[in-house]
Protein backbone atom coordinates (compact mmCIF):
# COMPACT_ATOMS: atom_id res chain seq x y z
CA UNK A 1 0.00 0.00 0.00
CA UNK A 2 1.20 3.52 -0.81
CA UNK A 3 3.17 5.42 1.82
CA UNK A 4 1.30 8.39 3.16
CA UNK A 5 2.77 11.81 2.39
CA UNK A 6 3.88 14.02 5.24
CA UNK A 7 1.18 16.60 5.87
CA UNK A 8 1.82 19.97 7.49
CA UNK A 9 0.12 19.90 10.89
CA UNK A 10 -2.41 22.74 11.33
CA UNK A 11 -1.77 25.52 13.84
CA UNK A 12 -2.79 23.83 17.02
CA UNK A 13 -4.35 25.46 20.03
CA UNK A 14 -2.61 24.46 23.21
CA UNK A 15 -5.00 21.78 24.48
CA UNK A 16 -4.27 19.31 27.19
CA UNK A 17 -4.57 16.06 25.30
CA UNK A 18 -6.36 14.47 28.27
CA UNK A 19 -9.28 16.92 27.89
CA UNK A 20 -10.02 15.99 24.28
CA UNK A 21 -12.76 13.54 23.24
CA UNK A 22 -11.33 10.01 23.12
CA UNK A 23 -11.38 8.07 19.88
CA UNK A 24 -10.30 4.44 19.83
CA UNK A 25 -8.61 3.36 16.58
CA UNK A 26 -8.89 -0.33 15.63
CA UNK A 27 -7.10 -2.01 12.74
CA UNK A 28 -4.62 0.09 10.82
CA UNK A 29 -6.54 2.51 8.64
CA UNK A 30 -4.44 3.66 5.66
CA UNK A 31 -5.21 7.24 6.67
CA UNK A 32 -4.08 6.89 10.31
CA UNK A 33 -0.84 8.85 10.01
CA UNK A 34 -2.59 11.78 8.33
CA UNK A 35 -5.48 11.60 10.76
CA UNK A 36 -3.10 11.96 13.69
CA UNK A 37 -1.24 14.82 12.03
CA UNK A 38 -4.38 16.76 11.15
CA UNK A 39 -6.68 16.05 14.06
CA UNK A 40 -4.65 15.30 17.20
CA UNK A 41 -5.56 18.79 18.43
CA UNK A 42 -9.25 17.83 18.32
CA UNK A 43 -9.31 14.21 19.41
CA UNK A 44 -7.28 12.02 21.72
CA UNK A 45 -6.56 8.99 19.55
CA UNK A 46 -6.19 5.79 21.52
CA UNK A 47 -4.23 3.23 19.54
CA UNK A 48 -3.82 -0.18 21.18
CA UNK A 49 -0.41 -1.79 20.78
CA UNK A 50 -1.42 -5.37 21.06
CA UNK A 51 -4.60 -6.03 22.98
CA UNK A 52 -7.44 -3.67 23.73
CA UNK A 53 -6.60 -4.06 27.41
CA UNK A 54 -3.23 -2.31 26.83
CA UNK A 55 -4.94 1.08 26.47
CA UNK A 56 -4.19 3.98 28.76
CA UNK A 57 -7.92 4.72 29.16
CA UNK A 58 -10.60 2.40 30.57
CA UNK A 59 -12.57 0.60 27.86
CA UNK A 60 -15.77 1.64 29.59
CA UNK A 61 -15.00 5.30 28.81
CA UNK A 62 -14.91 4.87 25.04
CA UNK A 63 -17.88 6.04 23.00
CA UNK A 64 -16.28 6.47 19.56
CA UNK A 65 -14.33 3.95 17.48
CA UNK A 66 -12.61 4.36 14.13
CA UNK A 67 -11.93 1.10 12.35
CA UNK A 68 -10.53 -0.05 9.04
CA UNK A 69 -12.04 -2.63 6.69
CA UNK A 70 -9.50 -5.17 7.90
CA UNK A 71 -10.61 -5.09 11.53
CA UNK A 72 -13.42 -7.53 12.39
CA UNK A 73 -15.63 -5.51 14.72
CA UNK A 74 -17.35 -8.54 16.18
CA UNK A 75 -20.02 -8.74 18.86
CA UNK A 76 -17.36 -9.78 21.37
CA UNK A 77 -15.20 -6.70 20.65
CA UNK A 78 -18.30 -4.49 20.80
CA UNK A 79 -19.16 -6.21 24.09
CA UNK A 80 -15.88 -4.93 25.57
CA UNK A 81 -17.02 -1.36 24.94
CA UNK A 82 -20.18 -0.76 27.00
CA UNK A 83 -20.32 2.98 26.20
CA UNK A 84 -19.77 2.64 22.45
CA UNK A 85 -22.19 4.87 20.49
CA UNK A 86 -20.42 5.58 17.18
CA UNK A 87 -18.34 3.49 14.78
CA UNK A 88 -16.65 5.30 11.91
CA UNK A 89 -15.23 2.91 9.35
CA UNK A 90 -12.70 4.21 6.85
CA UNK A 91 -14.20 1.89 4.22
CA UNK A 92 -17.27 1.89 2.01
CA UNK A 93 -17.91 -1.76 2.88
CA UNK A 94 -19.32 -2.67 6.30
CA UNK A 95 -19.07 -6.48 6.16
CA UNK A 96 -16.37 -6.44 8.87
CA UNK A 97 -18.83 -4.97 11.39
CA UNK A 98 -21.46 -6.94 13.29
CA UNK A 99 -24.31 -4.72 12.12
CA UNK A 100 -26.89 -6.66 14.05
CA UNK A 101 -25.08 -6.08 17.34
CA UNK A 102 -24.76 -2.36 16.49
CA UNK A 103 -28.47 -2.19 15.70
CA UNK A 104 -29.38 -3.88 19.00
CA UNK A 105 -27.09 -1.62 20.97
CA UNK A 106 -28.21 1.56 19.14
CA UNK A 107 -24.67 2.20 17.90
CA UNK A 108 -24.53 4.51 14.88
CA UNK A 109 -22.23 3.76 11.95
CA UNK A 110 -20.60 6.17 9.53
CA UNK A 111 -18.68 4.96 6.49
CA UNK A 112 -16.78 6.34 3.54
CA UNK A 113 -20.01 6.36 1.49
CA UNK A 114 -19.49 7.17 -2.19
CA UNK A 115 -16.27 8.85 -1.39
CA UNK A 116 -14.01 6.26 -3.08
CA UNK A 117 -16.16 5.39 -6.05
CA UNK A 118 -13.93 7.06 -8.66
CA UNK A 119 -10.80 5.51 -7.23
CA UNK A 120 -12.23 2.01 -7.09
CA UNK A 121 -13.73 2.31 -10.57
CA UNK A 122 -10.43 3.55 -12.02
CA UNK A 123 -8.70 0.56 -10.45
CA UNK A 124 -11.32 -1.90 -11.70
CA UNK A 125 -10.83 -0.70 -15.26
CA UNK A 126 -7.05 -0.78 -14.79
CA UNK A 127 -7.24 -4.36 -13.53
CA UNK A 128 -9.51 -5.38 -16.41
CA UNK A 129 -7.09 -3.99 -18.97
CA UNK A 130 -4.16 -5.49 -17.11
CA UNK A 131 -5.53 -9.02 -16.95
CA UNK A 132 -6.91 -9.04 -20.51
CA UNK A 133 -3.90 -7.37 -22.17
CA UNK A 134 -1.39 -9.04 -19.80
CA UNK A 135 0.20 -5.73 -18.74
CA UNK A 136 1.75 -6.99 -15.49
CA UNK A 137 2.84 -10.23 -17.15
CA UNK A 138 4.40 -8.23 -20.01
CA UNK A 139 6.22 -6.05 -17.49
CA UNK A 140 7.67 -9.15 -15.83
CA UNK A 141 8.55 -10.54 -19.25
CA UNK A 142 10.51 -7.44 -20.27
CA UNK A 143 12.37 -7.31 -16.97
CA UNK A 144 13.56 -10.87 -17.40
CA UNK A 145 14.04 -10.99 -21.18
CA UNK A 146 15.38 -7.59 -22.10
CA UNK A 147 18.63 -9.12 -23.21
CA UNK A 148 17.09 -11.86 -25.32
CA UNK A 149 17.73 -11.74 -29.04
CA UNK A 150 14.01 -11.75 -29.88
CA UNK A 151 10.83 -11.08 -27.98
CA UNK A 152 7.99 -13.52 -28.13
CA UNK A 153 5.11 -12.74 -25.80
CA UNK A 154 1.67 -14.39 -25.85
CA UNK A 155 -1.26 -12.40 -27.22
CA UNK A 156 -3.80 -10.86 -24.88
CA UNK A 157 -7.45 -10.07 -25.52
CA UNK A 158 -8.95 -6.82 -26.81
CA UNK A 159 -10.95 -4.88 -24.19
CA UNK A 160 -12.75 -2.34 -26.40
CA UNK A 161 -16.14 -3.51 -27.55
CA UNK A 162 -16.40 -6.41 -25.10
CA UNK A 163 -19.49 -7.43 -23.15
CA UNK A 164 -18.83 -6.54 -19.53
CA UNK A 165 -21.09 -7.85 -16.77
CA UNK A 166 -21.07 -5.58 -13.75
CA UNK A 167 -22.15 -7.22 -10.52
CA UNK A 168 -23.51 -4.52 -8.22
CA UNK A 169 -24.58 -1.33 -9.98
CA UNK A 170 -24.17 1.03 -7.02
CA UNK A 171 -22.00 4.10 -7.21
CA UNK A 172 -18.80 2.14 -7.95
CA UNK A 173 -20.50 -0.08 -10.54
CA UNK A 174 -21.99 2.98 -12.26
CA UNK A 175 -18.57 4.63 -12.46
CA UNK A 176 -17.11 1.43 -13.96
CA UNK A 177 -19.96 1.36 -16.50
CA UNK A 178 -19.41 5.02 -17.42
CA UNK A 179 -15.71 4.43 -18.03
CA UNK A 180 -16.16 1.24 -20.04
CA UNK A 181 -18.86 2.80 -22.22
CA UNK A 182 -16.10 5.09 -23.48
CA UNK A 183 -14.25 1.93 -24.59
CA UNK A 184 -17.27 0.94 -26.67
CA UNK A 185 -18.04 -1.95 -24.30
CA UNK A 186 -21.55 -3.32 -23.94
CA UNK A 187 -22.54 -3.01 -20.31
CA UNK A 188 -24.78 -5.63 -18.71
CA UNK A 189 -25.48 -5.90 -15.01
CA UNK A 190 -26.81 -7.85 -12.08
CA UNK A 191 -27.89 -6.00 -8.96
CA UNK A 192 -30.20 -6.69 -6.07
CA UNK A 193 -32.87 -4.68 -7.88
CA UNK A 194 -33.35 -3.62 -11.48
CA UNK A 195 -32.65 0.10 -11.87
CA UNK A 196 -35.30 1.98 -13.76
CA UNK A 197 -32.93 4.82 -14.61
CA UNK A 198 -30.16 2.94 -16.44
CA UNK A 199 -30.16 1.78 -20.07
CA UNK A 200 -28.10 -1.39 -19.47
CA UNK A 201 -29.69 -4.87 -19.70
CA UNK A 202 -30.46 -6.32 -16.26
CA UNK A 203 -29.87 -9.99 -15.37
CA UNK A 204 -31.59 -11.28 -12.28
CA UNK A 205 -28.86 -13.82 -11.60
CA UNK A 206 -25.10 -13.91 -11.94
CA UNK A 207 -25.08 -17.23 -13.81
CA UNK A 208 -26.98 -15.82 -16.80
CA UNK A 209 -24.88 -12.67 -16.66
CA UNK A 210 -21.67 -14.72 -16.73
CA UNK A 211 -22.90 -16.85 -19.63
CA UNK A 212 -23.30 -13.79 -21.82
CA UNK A 213 -20.33 -11.67 -20.63
CA UNK A 214 -16.67 -11.65 -21.66
CA UNK A 215 -15.74 -10.40 -18.20
CA UNK A 216 -17.40 -9.92 -14.83
CA UNK A 217 -16.50 -6.93 -12.68
CA UNK A 218 -17.52 -7.46 -9.05
CA UNK A 219 -18.44 -4.20 -7.32
CA UNK A 220 -21.05 -5.25 -4.80
CA UNK A 221 -21.10 -5.50 -1.01
CA UNK A 222 -20.46 -8.78 0.79
CA UNK A 223 -23.38 -10.13 2.80
CA UNK A 224 -25.12 -13.44 3.31
CA UNK A 225 -26.87 -13.11 -0.07
CA UNK A 226 -23.72 -12.35 -2.04
CA UNK A 227 -21.18 -14.64 -0.33
CA UNK A 228 -19.73 -17.07 -2.93
CA UNK A 229 -22.13 -15.76 -5.58
CA UNK A 230 -19.35 -16.43 -8.09
CA UNK A 231 -19.20 -20.20 -7.68
CA UNK A 232 -17.84 -22.92 -9.94
CA UNK A 233 -20.96 -22.97 -12.09
CA UNK A 234 -20.71 -19.23 -12.71
CA UNK A 235 -17.02 -19.56 -13.62
CA UNK A 236 -17.73 -22.39 -16.06
CA UNK A 237 -20.45 -20.24 -17.64
CA UNK A 238 -17.98 -17.37 -18.03
CA UNK A 239 -15.71 -19.79 -19.84
CA UNK A 240 -12.14 -20.31 -20.96
CA UNK A 241 -11.85 -16.85 -22.51
CA UNK A 242 -13.72 -15.09 -19.71
CA UNK A 243 -12.20 -12.88 -17.02
CA UNK A 244 -13.10 -11.86 -13.48
CA UNK A 245 -12.18 -8.57 -11.82
CA UNK A 246 -12.91 -8.28 -8.10
CA UNK A 247 -12.78 -4.90 -6.35
CA UNK A 248 -15.62 -5.78 -3.96
CA UNK A 249 -14.75 -8.34 -1.30
CA UNK A 250 -12.87 -11.63 -1.51
CA UNK A 251 -15.84 -13.58 -0.16
CA UNK A 252 -17.92 -12.79 -3.26
CA UNK A 253 -15.95 -15.54 -5.04
CA UNK A 254 -15.53 -19.14 -3.95
CA UNK A 255 -11.75 -18.74 -3.90
CA UNK A 256 -10.92 -22.45 -3.76
CA UNK A 257 -12.99 -23.04 -6.87
CA UNK A 258 -11.42 -20.00 -8.52
CA UNK A 259 -7.95 -21.47 -7.98
CA UNK A 260 -9.12 -24.79 -9.39
CA UNK A 261 -10.77 -23.21 -12.45
CA UNK A 262 -7.64 -21.18 -13.13
CA UNK A 263 -5.39 -24.23 -12.73
CA UNK A 264 -7.59 -26.25 -15.09
CA UNK A 265 -7.83 -23.44 -17.65
CA UNK A 266 -11.60 -23.23 -17.17
CA UNK A 267 -11.54 -19.42 -17.11
CA UNK A 268 -9.24 -17.00 -18.91
CA UNK A 269 -7.91 -15.08 -15.93
CA UNK A 270 -8.64 -13.04 -12.84
CA UNK A 271 -7.60 -9.67 -11.42
CA UNK A 272 -8.12 -9.48 -7.69
CA UNK A 273 -7.76 -6.59 -5.27
CA UNK A 274 -9.50 -8.51 -2.48
CA UNK A 275 -9.23 -12.01 -1.04
CA UNK A 276 -11.20 -14.29 1.26
CA UNK A 277 -8.61 -14.35 4.03
CA UNK A 278 -6.53 -11.17 3.71
CA UNK A 279 -3.61 -10.82 3.80
CA UNK A 280 -3.34 -14.48 2.82
CA UNK A 281 -3.41 -15.15 -0.90
CA UNK A 282 -3.69 -18.74 -2.22
CA UNK A 283 -0.11 -19.58 -3.15
CA UNK A 284 -1.15 -21.23 -6.42
CA UNK A 285 -2.14 -17.77 -7.73
CA UNK A 286 1.31 -16.31 -7.20
CA UNK A 287 2.89 -18.01 -10.18
CA UNK A 288 0.02 -17.58 -12.65
CA UNK A 289 0.61 -15.07 -15.44
CA UNK A 290 -3.11 -14.76 -16.16
CA UNK A 291 -3.73 -13.49 -12.64
CA UNK A 292 -3.20 -9.92 -11.41
CA UNK A 293 -3.00 -9.37 -7.66
CA UNK A 294 -3.19 -6.10 -5.72
CA UNK A 295 -3.26 -5.64 -1.92
CA UNK A 296 -6.80 -4.30 -1.26
CA UNK A 297 -5.66 -0.85 -2.28
CA UNK A 298 -8.26 0.12 -4.92
CA UNK A 299 -9.88 2.76 -2.73
CA UNK A 300 -6.83 4.69 -1.67
CA UNK A 301 -4.93 7.39 -3.52
CA UNK A 302 -2.69 10.23 -2.39
CA UNK A 303 -5.50 12.63 -3.26
CA UNK A 304 -8.22 10.94 -1.24
CA UNK A 305 -6.48 10.48 2.11
CA UNK A 306 -6.83 14.06 3.42
CA UNK A 307 -10.48 14.18 2.29
CA UNK A 308 -11.14 10.82 3.95
CA UNK A 309 -9.69 12.13 7.22
CA UNK A 310 -11.99 15.15 6.90
CA UNK A 311 -15.02 12.86 6.47
CA UNK A 312 -13.98 10.83 9.53
CA UNK A 313 -13.46 13.96 11.66
CA UNK A 314 -16.68 15.64 10.52
CA UNK A 315 -18.68 12.52 11.41
CA UNK A 316 -17.17 12.44 14.90
CA UNK A 317 -17.80 16.16 15.38
CA UNK A 318 -21.40 15.77 14.21
CA UNK A 319 -21.91 12.91 16.66
CA UNK A 320 -20.34 14.86 19.54
CA UNK A 321 -22.66 17.79 18.90
CA UNK A 322 -25.76 15.61 18.49
CA UNK A 323 -26.07 16.44 14.81
CA UNK A 324 -26.89 13.94 12.03
CA UNK A 325 -23.85 12.05 10.76
CA UNK A 326 -22.65 13.16 7.34
CA UNK A 327 -22.16 9.67 5.87
CA UNK A 328 -24.42 7.52 8.03
CA UNK A 329 -24.77 3.84 7.15
CA UNK A 330 -28.41 2.85 7.34
CA UNK A 331 -28.66 -0.32 9.41
CA UNK A 332 -32.41 -0.15 9.98
Ligand SMILES: O=CC(=O)O
Pocket residue numbers: 069090091092093094112116296299
Ligand atom coordinates in the same frame (compact mmCIF):
# COMPACT_ATOMS: atom_id res chain seq x y z
O1 LIG B 1 -12.32 -1.79 0.63
C1 LIG B 1 -12.51 -0.66 0.84
C2 LIG B 1 -13.77 -0.10 1.14
O2 LIG B 1 -14.73 -0.84 1.46
O3 LIG B 1 -13.85 1.13 1.11
